[in-house]
Amino acid sequence: MKPARQVVDGVLLLDKPVGITSNAALQKAKWLLNAKKAGHTGTLDPFADGLLPLCFGEATKFSAYLLDADKRYRAVLQLGVTTTTGDPEGEVLSTRDVAVNCAEIDAVLPGFMGEIEQIPPMHSALKHQGRPLYEYARAGIEIERPPRKVTIRSLAMTECVPPRVILDVQCSAGTYIRTLAQDIGAALGCGAHLTALTRLGSGGFKLEQSHTLAELEALDPARRHALLLPADCLVAHLPAVLLDDTEAEALRQGRSIAHAATESGLIRVYTASNTFLGLANANAGQLVPRRLIATPQA
Template identity: 45%
Template structure:
């Protein structure tokens, strides 16, 4: 018996990931609820973490890379006085020190993380070394030399400091490890620190209020069963359009005639004038249907890069 393919459903779901499950587990649960033929997430959250995990379904997976590259915003609570091997509360305590930190000392330490800096990723990260994630080496007790990577912390806001708990909000660039910021902060303060709470508040410009939980998805599926209707009638309206992943790109509109050539993979000319190398969203026809993304080439042509297949219906 052949494997069921699932529905050809397309869009972006803003999942509010629960604590203590992996991002991939959350992805698979969403895929099964929607019975989607294809799904992918846009940047893993640690099992400890909760919050926004954009999940791309169907043709939207073609544009997920642009969400991986986007800015993120987090709320984090750190415990001062203890350092762990994973830099969070899931790890083993490797050092305990007395917390002797003044407000002035904390302010000065926080300032060093703002702006453009270099960060050495944690051994407990999904970055790969020779084809294997670093966390696999870490679990075997193997330390791998890691190169520092450039990151940007646009905002590092102090929220509260009560006892040994420090709460911060961080707006940062792609590739930033909040656990590493907290571990480095703890060492700079001389007391050690690790993450006990982490929530992703925002990815790119996606609205926080559009997040949905797994429980809400299950409830809607059960409601559909009670009403004897297709689950998609209740679930699909939760999806955001697939081009929201690239909404920051300028838009180029093509007539339906010109769009035929574009959808065949041919560079086309447009009335729009944009710099060479610029990424653009491309729409067609009276309905401004999203048909893919392109790059302006050296001849001022709109060169297709990723196309939405014709099976997509707007």
């Protein structure tokens, strides 16, 4: 019999395999860790693989900070073929000859650098009137979608053997790589769709730091838990301050405290013994509790 679910706090950097949903990967990891509470920091499509940070217990309180972080991808494009979804899961819409060479492909990429506008794909989890767009798409209903601004920070071609092209993409959160592939194909005049996608990075985390489900299954419970990173790794980009015992207790009780923090805005707060308390807002010489770690009751 499997033991009762236990309190598990921390972040697991998972290397999601191709062929399963992000939620299925999360549920498998949750089961392997015997955790009570879990969540992810942004989904990967079933056909995609790569870095999928998973949050457990108290770490779920800070998952939004990684959800909004920049991402990096390895994207494989098939020129000359468009599909209904912009990826290999859709039906083929059109097939065209590919007459462009690598120099011509490389020449269009700068036009997609910086802040650009994308129209979100119908086959996405973006919601309209409370329902995800993919539900409308499956019913054959087209919903008008306003363009959204995203930022492509880096776009480099790492392999070019037309009609197959591989791109390294660093982008803001919310960027649809399928849409980027389709738009590049349209700019080349031959169309394109995404055949494979690997997430290489999210925030400050890299795929090389991640672990597969097979690795987790091969470990005993203690070694699985040893792979978890502390919750504050999700907010490591924020400045930090140490508090004395009186200040820490006041903050835990939900009270603001006087503190001359070096920067205004969100601050990581720790006890004098370097125990992570959570986040506070620093402003005008005050720290106001924002999101705190629950403390066990004696």
